[in-house]
Amino acid sequence: MRRKLIAGNWKMNGSLAGNAALLDGLRAGCANLNADLAVCVPAPYLAQVQATLTGSGIVWGAQDVSVHESGAYTGEVSVSMLKDFACRYVIVGHSERRSYHGESDELVAQKAVRALGAGLVPIVCVGETLQEREQGQTNAVVTRQLKAVLDAVGTQLAGIVIAYEPVWAIGTGKTATPDMAQQVHELIRTNLAQRDAAAASTIQVLYGGSMKPDNAKELLAMADIDGGLIGGAALKAADFLAIAQAA
Numbered sequence: 001m002r003r004k005l006i007a008g009n010w011k012m013n014g015s016l017a018g019n020a021a022l023l024d025g026l027r028a029g030c031a032n033l034n035a036d037l038a039v040c041v042p043a044p045y046l047a048q049v050q051a052t053l054t055g056s057g058i059v060w061g062a063q064d065v066s067v068h069e070s071g072a073y074t075g076e077v078s079v080s081m082l083k084d085f086a087c088r089y090v091i092v093g094h095s096e097r098r099s100y101h102g103e104s105d106e107l108v109a110q111k112a113v114r115a116l117g118a119g120l121v122p123i124v125c126v127g128e129t130l131q132e133r134e135q136g137q138t139n140a141v142v143t144r145q146l147k148a149v150l151d152a153v154g155t156q157l158a159g160i161v162i163a164y165e166p167v168w169a170i171g172t173g174k175t176a177t178p179d180m181a182q183q184v185h186e187l188i189r190t191n192l193a194q195r196d197a198a199a200a201s202t203i204q205v206l207y208g209g210s211m212k213p214d215n216a217k218e219l220l221a222m223a224d225i226d227g228g229l230i231g232g233a234a235l236k237a238a239d240f241l242a243i244a245q246a247a
């Protein structure tokens, strides 16, 4: 039985004062949950999150990482910097990075490898656009994105988390139905099992895309949905905790 993981992606939101209120709310409400909680925050707030959440049971991470270890890469953040702030997770290949920053399947795969090498857990995002879904390419796109990562991580497969995030559902209020999501999660599980059956049975495959308190329960009830990657609803403690309670 895989334990559920509810991970928040704050994206480029937050302020010291606003984060303090949100984190206090999460700390206050996180006891007795049947799910693990994580928040992936903008890098400048990692120190605040570490100071506030240490000892709470909630873990934290970043939203992206460089493929380089150090050097002349202005604006980049390395895995060792994330380790300095005791990050557990790092999101790689979010669709906003793929589309606005031109990240290729290969770059995403290299980031996953770099994260694993540093002892971080990469949350690898995959998912199709609306056009790709309408053209019947969902399975091919997800399989291609996944293959790049699976080829690159090799025997370290068991150390990753995957998030299926249909691009058309992110931040739009449109959610994949539980059956639609389950169909892709099953495809992902099958792809994983072809590499390593034992790892496939333990790897958490999260759903992301307008998951909210009112739709979380049905999605999280599906056989291959092991949690959620939550954007908008992660910015309100009550909503984020309600999703965790639905798990």
Ligand code: PEP
Pocket: 009, 011, 165, 169, 170, 171, 172, 173, 208, 209, 210, 211, 229, 230, 231, 232, 233
């Ligand atoms: C995301 O950014 O990963 C996400 C799923 O966003 P939202 O929940 O707002 O759709």
